[in-house]
Amino acid sequence: MRGKKASVPNRFAIVxxxxxxxxxxxxxxxxxxSAEFDENKPVKLQGTVTKMEWINPHAWIHIDVKDESGxxxxxxxxxxxxxxxxxxxxxxxxxxxxxxxxxxxxxAKNGSNKANxxxxxxxxxxxxxxxTPGSGxxxxxxxx
Amino acid sequence: MKVRCISLITGGAWLLFTxxxxxxxxxxxxxxxxxxxxxxxxxxxxxxxxxxxxxxxPQAGPMWQTGAIGAEPAGQSVVEGGAIPYLPAALEEKxxxxxxxxxxxxxxxxxxxxxxxxxxxxxxxxxxxxxRGILFVYEYASANRLINMGKPVxxxxxxWMGTSNxxxxxxTLVIDVTGFNGLAWLxxxxxxxxxxxxxxxxFTRTDRDHLQYEATIxxxxxxxRPWKISMPLYRRVEKDAQLLEFKCVEFAExxxxxxxxxx
Amino acid sequence: xxxxxxxxxxxxxxxKSVCVAVLCAVAAGALFAQTKTPAKTWTxxxxxxxxxxxxxxxxxxxxxxxxxxxxxxYGNRKSLTDEEFAEREKENKLLASSIEAGVTPKAGYxxxxxxxxxxxxxxxxxxxxxxxxxxxxxxxxxxxxxLPALTPQGMMLRMAAIxxxxxxxxxxxxxxxxxxxxxxxxxxxxxxxxxxxxxxxDILQSPGLVVIRYEMIHEARIxxxxxxxxxxxxxxxxxxxxxxxxxxxxxGSTLVVETTNxxxxxxxxxxxxxxxxxxxxxxxxxxFTRMSDLSIQYEVAVxxxxxxTASWTVAxxxxxxxxxQIYEYACHEGNYAMADILSGARAExxxxxxxxxxx
Numbered sequence: 001m002r003g004k005k006a007s008v009p010n011r012f013a014i015v016x017x018x019x020x021x022x023x024x025x026x027x028x029x030x031x032x033x034s035a036e037f038d039e040n041k042p043v044k045l046q047g048t049v050t051k052m053e054w055i056n057p058h059a060w061i062h063i064d065v066k067d068e069s070g071x072x073x074x075x076x077x078x079x080x081x082x083x084x085x086x087x088x089x090x091x092x093x094x095x096x097x098x099x100x101x102x103x104x105x106x107x108a109k110n111g112s113n114k115a116n117x118x119x120x121x122x123x124x125x126x127x128x129x130x131x132t133p134g135s136g137x138x139x140x141x142x143x144x
Numbered sequence: 145m146k147v148r149c150i151s152l153i154t155g156g157a158w159l160l161f162t163x164x165x166x167x168x169x170x171x172x173x174x175x176x177x178x179x180x181x182x183x184x185x186x187x188x189x190x191x192x193x194x195x196x197x198x199x200x201x202p203q204a205g206p207m208w209q210t211g212a213i214g215a216e217p218a219g220q221s222v223v224e225g226g227a228i229p230y231l232p233a234a235l236e237e238k239x240x241x242x243x244x245x246x247x248x249x250x251x252x253x254x255x256x257x258x259x260x261x262x263x264x265x266x267x268x269x270x271x272x273x274x275x276r277g278i279l280f281v282y283e284y285a286s287a288n289r290l291i292n293m294g295k296p297v298x299x300x301x302x303x304w305m306g307t308s309n310x311x312x313x314x315x316t317l318v319i320d321v322t323g324f325n326g327l328a329w330l331x332x333x334x335x336x337x338x339x340x341x342x343x344x345x346x347f348t349r350t351d352r353d354h355l356q357y358e359a360t361i362x363x364x365x366x367x368x369r370p371w372k373i374s375m376p377l378y379r380r381v382e383k384d385a386q387l388l389e390f391k392c393v394e395f396a397e398x399x400x401x402x403x404x405x406x407x
Numbered sequence: 408x409x410x411x412x413x414x415x416x417x418x419x420x421x422x423k424s425v426c427v428a429v430l431c432a433v434a435a436g437a438l439f440a441q442t443k444t445p446a447k448t449w450t451x452x453x454x455x456x457x458x459x460x461x462x463x464x465x466x467x468x469x470x471x472x473x474x475x476x477x478x479x480x481y482g483n484r485k486s487l488t489d490e491e492f493a494e495r496e497k498e499n500k501l502l503a504s505s506i507e508a509g510v511t512p513k514a515g516y517x518x519x520x521x522x523x524x525x526x527x528x529x530x531x532x533x534x535x536x537x538x539x540x541x542x543x544x545x546x547x548x549x550x551x552x553x554l555p556a557l558t559p560q561g562m563m564l565r566m567a568a569i570x571x572x573x574x575x576x577x578x579x580x581x582x583x584x585x586x587x588x589x590x591x592x593x594x595x596x597x598x599x600x601x602x603x604x605x606x607x608x609d610i611l612q613s614p615g616l617v618v619i620r621y622e623m624i625h626e627a628r629i630x631x632x633x634x635x636x637x638x639x640x641x642x643x644x645x646x647x648x649x650x651x652x653x654x655x656x657x658x659g660s661t662l663v664v665e666t667t668n669x670x671x672x673x674x675x676x677x678x679x680x681x682x683x684x685x686x687x688x689x690x691x692x693x694x695f696t697r698m699s700d701l702s703i704q705y706e707v708a709v710x711x712x713x714x715x716t717a718s719w720t721v722a723x724x725x726x727x728x729x730x731x732q733i734y735e736y737a738c739h740e741g742n743y744a745m746a747d748i749l750s751g752a753r754a755e756x757x758x759x760x761x762x763x764x765x766x
Contacts, residue, residue, distance in 0.1 A: 031588040033527035035578070035748045054301045055741035056623075057590065078744070080532020082301065083622065083734045084604045092301045106523060109751030116527045127509035129531040177456050177614050184613060255740045270629060272618055274611035275454065276462050279618055281627045285739075288620065288627045290609070303735040327740070384639075387629060389648040393591045393739050397581045404749030406579035406756070 033106075033116065036078075041107040043115045045075055046123070052095040054082045061117065063101065077103050077117040085129055094129075101128060173315055173349040176273045181315035181349055183278075186270045186380040186387065189357075192219030193264040194251075196333035197373060198227065206246045216332075222264075224372045228335060234366040241334025249332050253400055254392035256287045256304035258328025259321045259343050260359040260373065268380055270387050271347075278310060278317065283387045291319055299323025302339050317347040330361075337363040353379040451660045451697050454612055458632075459660040461610045461617070461695055464733055465703055465725035467601035469536045470545065472499065472515050473723065475600065475677060477544030477552025485552070486541045496539040503537075506530045516603070533603045537728055545600065548708075548720035557683065561714035564672070565683060577752035581745060587679045589745065590624060590738035592649040595666060595691055596707060596721070597680035598626065607733040608725060610695075610703075617655055617662060622733040630655040630664050642668050647687060649674065662695040676709065686713035701727045 033039075047063035059079040064072050082090075100123050108114035120128040176182035192200070199221040205214030230238055241248060251257065257265055267283040278291040291310040299307035299322055307323035326339030346358040355377040362370040398405075452460040472495070487495060498514040505512035512518070512530050520526065544552035557565060578584055587593050598621040599608065605623030612618070620627040628650055633639045635656040642652045652668035671687030674680045694706040702724045710718035755761075 031584065031744050031748065033524050036744055036751055037527065038751075039523045053741070056736045057738050057741060058744060060743065076743075078528075080528040081604050081736075083736060084532055084534055086300050086734050087731060108747055110747055110754045112747070112750075114747060117529075118523065118527060119529060127529065127531065129529065130507070130509050177454075250740075253740075256737055272611060272613050272616055272629070274462065274613045274618070276609075276611045279611055279620070279627065281618070281629060286624070286626045288625065290611075290620075300732075300734060304737045304740060305735060386631075386642075388646065389650065391591055391649060393589060397589070401581055401746055401749055404746060404753055405581075406753065 036108060037106040037116050038109045039106050043103070043105055043107050045077070045103040045105075045115065047075065047101065047103075049095060049097050049099045049101060050074065051097060052092070054086075054092050056081055056083065061095065061101070061103075061120070063103070073113055075103075075113045075115065077105065077115055077120065079117045079120070079129070090129065171349070171351050178273055178275065180273070180312050181317070182273065183271050183317060183347055183349055183355065184273050186268050186385050187355055187377040188268040188380055189264040189266070189375060190378050191222060191264065191375055192217055193222045193373070193375060194261065194266055194331055195219060197221065197223050197331050197335055198333070200333070222373045222375045224374060229368045229371055231366060231368055238334050238336065241329065241336055243334075245332060245334050247399060249334070250327060250329055251332060252396065254285055254396040256285055256328065257282075258304055258324060258330075259289070259306050259308070260345065260361070261328060261330055262287055262289075262305070263345075263357055263359075263377070264375065267390055268385075268387055281387060284390050285392055286389065291317075296320070302326070304328055306341075306343070313346075315348060317345075319343075319345040319347070321345065336366070337361065338365045340365050350376070353381060355379075449699060452700075456614045458612060458614075459657065459662065459697060460612070461662060461697055461703060462612055463610060463727055464731055465608045465610065466534075466728055466731055467599065467606045467608075467705075467723060467725050468534045468728065469538045469601075469726050470540050470542070470723040471534060471536050471601040471603070471606065472502075473540050473542050473545055473601070475545050475721075476554060477546060479551075479553075481543040481552070483550045483552075484543055485547060487543060492539065492541055499536045499539050502530075502535045506533060506535055534606060538726065540723070542723060545721050545723050546719060547706075547722045549717065554683070555715045555717035555719055558712070558714060558716055561683065561686075564714075568684070577755060578748060579752075580749065584745065584748065585681065586649075586674050587624070587681075588748075590742050592626065592674060593624060593680040594669075594674040594676070594685075595628070595650055595693075596676055596709065597674065597678060598623065599705065599707070599725075600678040600721070601723070602678050605736060607731065609733050617664075619664075620733070623736045624738045625736050626650055628653050630662075632656060644668070647671075651689070651691070658694075660696060662693075664691075664693040664695070666691045666693070671713075676711075676714075683714060685709075685711045688713045698724065 045063065045065050047065035049061060050064050051062040053060040053062070059082045061077040061079065063075050063077065065075055066072050102121050102123060103115060103117050104119040105115035105117050122128060173181035176184060195216050196219065200216065200219050202218050203216040205216065207214065246252065262282050262284070263269070265282065265284045269280055269282040272279040272281065277293050279288060280291070281288045287305060289305045289308055291308045293310050296309035297307065302323055302325035304325060304327065306321040308319050308321045310317060310319040312318070321343040324337070324339055324341045326337065326341065329336045340363050342362045344360045348356045350356050356374065357377050358372060358374040360370050360372045361367070454460045501514040502512045505514065509529065509531055511526065517526065517530060546552045546554065549555060575583055581589055587597070607622035609620040610617065611620065615632050617630045617632060618627055619630065630653040631639050632655045635658070638656065639654055641654060646652070647668050647670045649670050651666040653664050653666040655662055655664045657663070667690050669685065669687055669689045671689065672684055674684060675682040676685045677683070689709070689711045692708040696704045698704050704722065705725050706720060706722040708718055708720045
């Protein structure tokens with residue numbers, strides 16, 4: 001189906017429309033970070049996993065964080081979309097209650113105990129959400 | 145005279161024996177492309193099971209402003225053999241669900257209905273029998289599920305619609321569903337199950353325009369024993385019948401997020 | 408390339424390079440031309456009832472990273488030079504290995520967009536291309552690979568929307584969040600265009616029907632198939648849906664799906680339903696052609712005379728990746744973000760002493 005121009009738009013229109021239409025960019029996530037989290041409020045949390053919600057559009061880790069006085073606060077950490085990890089062999093048991101994890105992120109704008117999980121690791125520094133190694137890099141595809 | 149008598153008696157006996165058999169001769173559904181009974185088409189329930197699986201009398205709706213519209217109609221139970229066998233603690237939870245049903249029913253929030261409820265929502269659904277499996281496409285909330293007809297697969301995670309593994313027993317499609325997240329309800333009356341729910345469904349075409357649907361529901365943390373529901377499903381016979389959309393998120397946003405709206 | 412070669416190459420010594428060359432030429436040809444014909448050496452599979460078989464789980468992952476609109480520097484060039492291709496392939500490999508190692512990739516999207524606003528989670532949550540595409544853009548027509556100009560009406564609506572958004576620094580309600588953010592729909596084109604994840608398309612067939620099912624946001628389009636000269640009429644103009652009303656027919660081994668009856672003015676025409684919102688006059692003509700056991704060429708002609716001054720075409724292959732499964736994507740049910748975004752906006756307003764909205 002060939003494009004057929006009805007009439008020649010004026011130059012101003014072309015310039016304006018180009019600017020408006022540009023940046024139909026690859027979308028990163030379901031919504032923008034800055035709508036939900038505050039980059040002026042970085043947090044670093046260390047705690048015990050109480051629940052892992054493998055849900056869409058974002059998975060959420062629930063952790064109990066104990067402060068110096070021993071008081072426990074429950075936090076929720078927002079992650080990406082789990083289906084990507086399921087395809088790499090991560091299972092719902094990969095993150096289980098009782099695991100000790102460290103979260104680097106930013107606090108929610110609404111002031112609640114929620115943060116995004118920019119970096120989530122075990123206490124020894126290993127990343128939490130790695131899939132099976134060798135799962136599909138270019139040149140890595142198993143022969144069919 | 146004797147011969148005619150004997151013929152009459154023999155003939156009569158033959159009729160007596162074969163007529164019931166002819167009458168009871170099971171309907172044989174036409175074959176689908178997969179060689180099995182053809183269940184394809186658009187189907188819809190005609191009962192009020194979605195209001196309440198048990199017997200129910202008419203009740204007022206949630207808002208007096210809509211008068212009789214939105215009120216609950218009467219309906220007969222689809223539960224075989226009496227009341228739903230709740231464990232005592234679970235029965236308390238059901239009662240709490242009922243009390244808060246206007247706002248807590250996942251259907252009010254336009255959440256996916258789960259199984260078995262998706263099959264008796266008051267919206268049509270379509271069965272598509274393909275070599276890749278049997279697809280159920282529900283008009284309600286764009287829900288759908290693909291029944292795996294090969295070697296059974298394990299659920300990867302807990303979901304709203306569960307993980308469905310199917311096989312044929314003669315002309316009956318049997319579907320084994322597990323891997324639920326325990327968040328769906330079974331009806332608008334607060335009947336529910338947990339993430340330990342296990343449903344075994346049976347779909348049998350009984351004639352050109354009817355399916356018989358049965359589901360055995362088992363959840364040891366909620367019910368004292370497995371129990372069963374059954375109901376007919378009716379074909380949408382209009383020449384141009386097709387599924388439309390019921391994307392109800394827009395109708396549920398005020399309920400879910402109204403308190404966060406700018407005043 | 409490797410997988411195709413192994414599959415189709417007869418086991419004769421010295422023939423592998425010929426096979427690879429032939430198959431590369433075929434694949435490259437598939438990426439350039441608009442009318443596609445599969446290689447003669449391969450027979451397109453058929454279903455048991457004789458229709459071309461498009462069934463399987465297909466993904467656009469391999470086109471993730473290809474710009475939707477062609478950067479001006481490429482001019483009218485539809486494909487990368489060997490040098491540019493090698494560069495892109497290097498980038499894809501770096502992306503893949505970084506993701507697997509759990510480090511932030513210094514490639515593609517991650518390099519173009521640094522900073523917390525664009526990279527809120529680790530790259531582990533992103534898909535990546537397993538094979539590199541040669542396309543300079545996903546839009547293949549018009550010649551410059553860019554969206555045609557908007558009509559005066561389209562322009563007016565777009566500028567009004569931008570002006571209205573400027574008046575609202577924060578979302579006042581869910582209506583100020585896009586349709587994907589509300590977990591309602593990404594539209595047809597938005598469900599096919601490759602993005603960071605959720606690019607799975609499941610195609611199922613039965614006699615007289617093709618069903619196209621997307622992982623994100625779990626929609627299923629049921630396409631009735633009719634003989635081309637005897638099409639099933641569309642729904643009446645008053646009956647509209649977000650995914651439109653599709654009608655299909657076969658042209659040789661190509662499935663042609665014509666879709667109208669869209670709800671207009673709410674969903675954008677770009678990836679994830681972002682970008683310029685299309686009108687109710689949108690008409691899509693999609694073409695699905697099986698090119699090999701592992702790929703389908705997808706092409707969609709977009710016509711919306713109320714919004715765009717010309718129709719335009721997008722084309723790219725969707726491919727089968729070994730082991731790729733589609734999982735439930737219950738979006739709305741898990742949308743904590745919506746409540747967080749709105750309550751976050753209200754918290755900021757309270758801090759700033761912002762007045763309530765005018766009644």
